[in-house]
Amino acid sequence: ATWNPTELEDIYLPYKPKRKTRAEAARQKGLEPLAMIMMLQREPNLTAKAATFVKGDVKDAEDALKGARDIIAEQVNEDERARNTVRNQFSRQAEISAKVVKGKEEEAAKYRDYFDFSEPLKRCTSHRLLAIRRAESEGVLKVSINPDDEACIERLERQFVRGNNECSQQVDEATVDAYKRLLKPSIETEFAAQSKEKADEEAIRVFTENLRQLLLAPPLGQKRVLAIDPGFRTGCKVVCLDAQGNLLHNENIYPHPPVNKTGEAASKLRKMIEAYQIEAISIGNGTASRETEDFINSQSFDRQIPVFVVSEQGASIYSASKIARDEFPDYDVTVRGAVSIGRRLMDPLAELVKIDPKSIGVGQYQHDVDQTKLKKALDQTVENCVNLVGVNLNTASSHLLTYISGLGPQLAQNIVDYRAENGPFPTRRDLMKVKRMGAKAFEQCAGFLRIPESKEILDNTGVHPESYAAAKALLNLLGCKKGDDFSALTEKLNAYGLSKAAAECAVGEPTLLDIAKELSKPGRDPRDELPAPILRKDVLEMKDLKPGMELTGTVRNVIDFGVFVDIGVHQDGLVHISEVCDRRLRHPSEVV
Numbered sequence: 001a002t003w004n005p006t007e008l009e010d011i012y013l014p015y016k017p018k019r020k021t022r023a024e025a026a027r028q029k030g031l032e033p034l035a036m037i038m039m040l041q042r043e044p045n046l047t048a049k050a051a052t053f054v055k056g057d058v059k060d061a062e063d064a065l066k067g068a069r070d071i072i073a074e075q076v077n078e079d080e081r082a083r084n085t086v087r088n089q090f091s092r093q094a095e096i097s098a099k100v101v102k103g104k105e106e107e108a109a110k111y112r113d114y115f116d117f118s119e120p121l122k123r124c125t126s127h128r129l130l131a132i133r134r135a136e137s138e139g140v141l142k143v144s145i146n147p148d149d150e151a152c153i154e155r156l157e158r159q160f161v162r163g164n165n166e167c168s169q170q171v172d173e174a175t176v177d178a179y180k181r182l183l184k185p186s187i188e189t190e191f192a193a194q195s196k197e198k199a200d201e202e203a204i205r206v207f208t209e210n211l212r213q214l215l216l217a218p219p220l221g222q223k224r225v226l227a228i229d230p231g232f233r234t235g236c237k238v239v240c241l242d243a244q245g246n247l248l249h250n251e252n253i254y255p256h257p258p259v260n261k262t263g264e265a266a267s268k269l270r271k272m273i274e275a276y277q278i279e280a281i282s283i284g285n286g287t288a289s290r291e292t293e294d295f296i297n298s299q300s301f302d303r304q305i306p307v308f309v310v311s312e313q314g315a316s317i318y319s320a321s322k323i324a325r326d327e328f329p330d331y332d333v334t335v336r337g338a339v340s341i342g343r344r345l346m347d348p349l350a351e352l353v354k355i356d357p358k359s360i361g362v363g364q365y366q367h368d369v370d371q372t373k374l375k376k377a378l379d380q381t382v383e384n385c386v387n388l389v390g391v392n393l394n395t396a397s398s399h400l401l402t403y404i405s406g407l408g409p410q411l412a413q414n415i416v417d418y419r420a421e422n423g424p425f426p427t428r429r430d431l432m433k434v435k436r437m438g439a440k441a442f443e444q445c446a447g448f449l450r451i452p453e454s455k456e457i458l459d460n461t462g463v464h465p466e467s468y469a470a471a472k473a474l475l476n477l478l479g480c481k482k483g484d485d486f487s488a489l490t491e492k493l494n495a496y497g498l499s500k501a502a503a504e505c506a507v508g509e510p511t512l513l514d515i516a517k518e519l520s521k522p523g524r525d526p527r528d529e530l531p532a533p534i535l536r537k538d539v540l541e542m543k544d545l546k547p548g549m550e551l552t553g554t555v556r557n558v559i560d561f562g563v564f565v566d567i568g569v570h571q572d573g574l575v576h577i578s579e580v581c582d583r584r585l586r587h588p589s590e591v592v
Contacts, residue, residue, distance in 0.1 A: 006190070010080045023074035026067030029057050034064055035071035038174075041167040069170060073178035076160060077186070085155045086179070086187050089147040094121040094191060098132050098141045108140035121145055121195055126202035127560045129195060130365040145188050145195075153179055200369040202560070207363035207374070208381045209589055210558055214362055215385040218527045219347040220308070223279040226272060227342025229312070229334060230284060230292035232256045237338040238269070240276040244395050245343045245350075247328065248276055250335045255295045256288055266299055273301055281305055282345035284312035284338075290540045290568050308345050309535070311556065311566075313361040314352070315340045323354050323399055349389055350400050353382055364559040386448070388526055390462060393431075393449040394424040406444025411436055425451055428459045457482065461518040471515045473505040489520040535568040542569050555592055563588050 002008050018024055026035075034053050037043050050061040050068075058064050076082055097118035100108055108115070114132055124132075135141040153176055161172045222243040229237040235254040242248055249272065253265035272278065283292050289309060296307055318324050319336035328336050343351040357378040358366055366374060386403040393415075401412035411434070418434045419425065428446045431437055447464035454460060463471050475481075478492045478501075493501055493516045502509045536551055538544060553567035563580060564572040580588050 007080075010083050014078045021074065022067075022070040026070045029067055030055075031058070031064060031067040032071060035068040035075075038068055038167045038170050039072060039075070041161075041163045041165065041171060043167050044165070046166040046170065065170060069174040069177065072171060072174035073182060076156065076175050076178035077182035079159075082156055082159060082178075083183065083187065085159065086147070086152050086183050087190075089152045089155070090145070090187055090191050091122070092147075093151070094145050094147045095119065096121045096124050096129070096132070096143065096145050096195070098135070098143045101140055101142055104140045108135060108138075111135040111141060114141055121191065124195070125560055126199040126206075127364055129199040130203060130368045133196060133199075134365065134368050143192075145191050147184075149179075149184075152184070156183075197370075200373060203363065203365055203369050204374050204377045206559055206587075206589070207357075207366055208377050210362035211357055211360065211378060211381050212385055213558075214360060215349045215352055215382065216389070216527050217348045219349070219525070220280055220345050221347075223346060224277055225280050225282050225342040225345055226269075226276070226278040227282040227338050227345070228284065228292055228296075229315075229338040229341055230286065230288040232288050232291075233258060234334075235259065236265075236288070236292055237334045238272065239335060239338040239342060240272055240278065241339065241342045241346075242276075245339075245346055247331070247335075247339055250331070250338070256291055262295070265295070269296070269299060270301065273305065278305060280345065281307045282342045283307065283309050284315065284341040285309050285566065286312050287570070289570075290535070293535075294537070294540070309568075310341055310344045310348075312337070312341055314355040314359040315344075317359040318351075318355045321354070327397075349385060350391075350396065353386065353403055354397075354399050357382065362557050364557075390448050390450045393428075393451050394419065394453070396449075404445050404448050406441045411441060424453070427451065427454050427456050428465060457519075463515055463518050467507065467511065467515060470505045470507040470512065471519065474501065474512065474515060475519070477501055477504060486519045487521070490516045539568060542571065545569065558589050558592055560587065563592050 002011070026032075031053060034050060037049060038046070043049050046065075047061055050064040053064040054060055058067065095118050098114045098116075100111075100115040105115070111131065114128075114135060117132070132141060132143055136143045156175050156179055157172060160175050161168050224243055225241045227239050227241065231237070235252040236256075238251055238253055239247055240249040251268065251272075253268050254261040255265035281296060283289055283296070293307060293309060315337045316333070318340050319333045324336040324340075328339065340351055340354075352360060358374070383403050383405070386400065387405055391400055391404060398409070398412040398416040401407050401415055402409050404412075407415075414435045414437070415431070422433075425431065428449065428451060431442055431446060431449070443464070443466060447462055450461075451459040458465075458468055458471055474493070478489070478496060480486060480489070480492075490513070493512070498509050498512065502512045505512060507515075535553070536549075539549070539551065551567045553565040553573070555563055556566050556572050557564040560577075562574050562576045564574055566572050575588075577585055577588050581591050585591065
């Protein structure tokens with residue numbers, strides 16, 4: 001009659017097949033009746049009674065009492081009320097403590113904060129707990145969780161010790177032994193697992209929130225982009241992409257030391273910008289990033305071209321992946337990396353879905369948490385973001401399409417193959433011509449696929465095909481015709497009366513409101529406009545930083561204890577949670 005797994009384990013414990021325990025050995029010697037007599041605590045002459053059990057493997061009365069105490073200790077350990085008593089003490093007062101393993105001080109230098117550490121378990125934050133557990137698994141810290149032992153023993157004694165005779169003293173001794181040898185280690189393991197699970201959940205929550213914000217970063221949109229993967233010795237890899245993100249041209253330039261071919265680099269850049277009508281420049285934020293940005297800003301082109309610095313976290317993972325090899329079989333890793341940097345500017349979501357989310361670098365202790373739960377949560381986040389934004393059916397890669405509700409890898413590939421063979425889809429309905437696309441899959445996926453060029457205005461909104469009739473009925477009801485401006489549709493609907501309109505269009509009120517919102521902004525992107533990061537020109541390296549300077553930067557990672565911000569010096573700066581704002585915060589994501 002329970003749904004609680006812990007409670008279920010407690011009920012089952014007395015029946016669980018046991019290894020050869022001390023109590024089991026005592027039972028085999030025939031000492032269970034003696035344990036029962038002791039538990040009743042009424043026997044006036046226990047020593048004489050114990051002597052009657054001396055036979056076979058039982059050497060003397062003391063040996064008999066010891067065996068009986070082992071049986072009582074096991075009974076105490078298996079008593080559900082006793083276990084809950086100890087559990088309550090753990091949850092109220094347990095302290096987690098860590099000590100450095102002798103002789104491992106050098107090896108454990110990065111865990112110095114935890115060499116002699118202790119704090120209440122319920123106050124230990126997720127990142128501290130995961131750090132301590134990582135150090136423990138590396139074998140450099142000893143970790144334990146302890147309640148107030150005396151209080152635990154006192155409560156157990158109140159439950160099991162009745163009276164003040166020889167039997168009671170034996171039961172008392174057995175109860176203390178049960179607590180120290182059996183109960184405490186067992187409940188400590190339970191709390192260690194529980195606290196780790198809670199810390200995992202918190203770390204996964206932080207990671208998914210950061211990932212969501214990164215995936216929903218504003219896109220530059222379909223522009224012709226020149227992308228640069230900067231470097232010193234090996235030069236800068238430059239690629240030119242068309243508005244759909246296809247690779248048109250690639251080459252190397254060497255504007256920095258030790259090669260210093262500045263003039264040649266400048267003329268190559270000018271030629272590429274003219275030849276491919278480049279509209280924006282994207283630079284990866286790795287080595288030589290600021291120097292490359294300065295070099296480009298010092299050039300004069302025939303028109304104003306915006307320059308953006310984008311995060312290249314995970315670009316190297318993508319460039320060596322199967323997806324990149326399939327896309328660019330004839331190019332090397334460095335060219336693929338530069339393409340990724342350019343596409344991230346055009347549409348971060350479409351590009352970042354190709355990388356394992358763990359490699360994007362926005363988590364904390366992501367390798368220490370439960371990997372199955374982490375993968376599930378991150379995949380769910382990617383899927384939610386892709387479906388929230390919607391996908392252009394005529395430009396999306398098969399990889400991006402797999403994240404759309406109702407589409408698996410095979411169906412996504414079939415869509416891309418159909419597109420390659422028959423050209424772009426004119427309407428959503430044409431999806432039904434794709435091999436293996438059934439009515440159910442169409443119903444699930446169509447609302448998340450956009451076709452901006454379609455004659456059917458609803459094909460560029462989040463309205464699902466099964467609601468098209470309701471949408472058209474709504475437009476007729478409010479006297480709107482094709483070609484009208486629908487931006488004030490929601491106000492018109494409210495003026496007409498929502499419940500009245502819903503009844504006439506034969507749909508629910510929330511659905512009708514959603515339809516009106518979508519129609520008022522066809523093709524809208526829930527992501528904001530893209531602001532360019534403003535970095536100071538006089539700050540390129542650590543040595544350029546001076547106390548008291550004010551800098552604008554880009555938030556790269558938000559974690560429990562603060563925020564990492566890129567201010568353009570190759571190393572993100574940490575703003576500690578206590579410095580993020582003037583009030584007390586539970587988590588930096590409240591304000592950043």
